[in-house]
Amino acid sequence: MVAAGPVVAPAWRCPVCRSLLSLSGDRRVWSCDAGHDFDVAREGYVNLLLAGQHRSRRPGDSPEMVRARRRFLATGHYDALSEAVAAAAADAIGTTQSAVLLDVGCGEGHHTRALQADVVLGIDVSKVAVASAARAHPAGRYAVASGADVPLADASVDAAVVVFGPAVPGELARVVRPGGAVVAAHPGPSHLQELRALVYPEPHPHEVKPPLRGSARFEQLDAAAVCFPVEVADRDILSDLFTMTPYRWHAPPDMDRRLDEATARPFTTVADVRVTSYRRLRAP
Numbered sequence: 001m002v003a004a005g006p007v008v009a010p011a012w013r014c015p016v017c018r019s020l021l022s023l024s025g026d027r028r029v030w031s032c033d034a035g036h037d038f039d040v041a042r043e044g045y046v047n048l049l050l051a052g053q054h055r056s057r058r059p060g061d062s063p064e065m066v067r068a069r070r071r072f073l074a075t076g077h078y079d080a081l082s083e084a085v086a087a088a089a090a091d092a093i094g095t096t097q098s099a100v101l102l103d104v105g106c107g108e109g110h111h112t113r114a115l116q117a118d119v120v121l122g123i124d125v126s127k128v129a130v131a132s133a134a135r136a137h138p139a140g141r142y143a144v145a146s147g148a149d150v151p152l153a154d155a156s157v158d159a160a161v162v163v164f165g166p167a168v169p170g171e172l173a174r175v176v177r178p179g180g181a182v183v184a185a186h187p188g189p190s191h192l193q194e195l196r197a198l199v200y201p202e203p204h205p206h207e208v209k210p211p212l213r214g215s216a217r218f219e220q221l222d223a224a225a226v227c228f229p230v231e232v233a234d235r236d237i238l239s240d241l242f243t244m245t246p247y248r249w250h251a252p253p254d255m256d257r258r259l260d261e262a263t264a265r266p267f268t269t270v271a272d273v274r275v276t277s278y279r280r281l282r283a284p
């Protein structure tokens, strides 16, 4: 266990042998008793993703997507979402004195930095994203790791948040302590529909899929609709918003022209996000 201010932060877990890692006195290396070592990067994060785990079909956000998300979120257009997620997480864990929060698929960390807890942890499979998150948030603890194999001990966090990221129910149930919580932000039916209308001839409403629906290890506590207009006057910002979404994979060849035309006058779209909270049930 490693001290972080007044509260003890959970140690990372070795991705090879799954025993806990400890941080060297000079804070440069995490290592386990079996001799597996993981260097702390210049930005302060540790890469716990093993070589084989990189070869997924979706290896996480590309550097271009991370940069676009960082620039877009820095405009403050999504701050209402950061605040809603942080408030839902605070509500779900109550006023415990020593909360440990984990952001799964934290990206470049904009929403992570808004979380209020003694210890804030973030993981993402994108190394570029984690480097950016760690650089911007020295008080947080970040690791390159997958939400499908979270490098933390069982029941080591009070709550996990997943914002437009991958929710793996089994791993969330393992690392969130019984009685703890998961807060997931996921698209509502009209999320960014005006942006989608630039891409698809007939944009269908998003199907609302609460990520832990049907899991026997969680009960749903709350589901809030967080809807707010996103007014984008700047062509580059709209392009960043587009680039950070999955719609980019469906861009028509003349997408640049469509973005030019859309920003010939102020462009407004709606963020329609569902913030769904769950309690981790005490029974297994």
Ligand SMILES: C[S@@+](CC[C@H](N)C(=O)[O-])C[C@H]1O[C@@H](n2cnc3c(N)ncnc32)[C@H](O)[C@@H]1O
Pocket: 058, 059, 060, 061, 069, 104, 105, 106, 107, 108, 109, 110, 111, 123, 124, 125, 126, 129, 145, 146, 147, 148, 162, 163, 164, 165, 166
């Ligand atoms: C849509 S982005 C959201 C990022 C951040 N939560 C936000 O809202 O700004 C999804 C993130 O999940 C990450 N990701 C994808 N698959 C993952 C996995 N298996 N484990 C952890 N992160 C993953 C991507 O690299 C990306 O940063």
Ligand SMILES: [Zn+2]
Pocket: 014, 015, 016, 017, 018, 019, 032, 033, 034, 035, 036
């Ligand atoms: Zn090990």
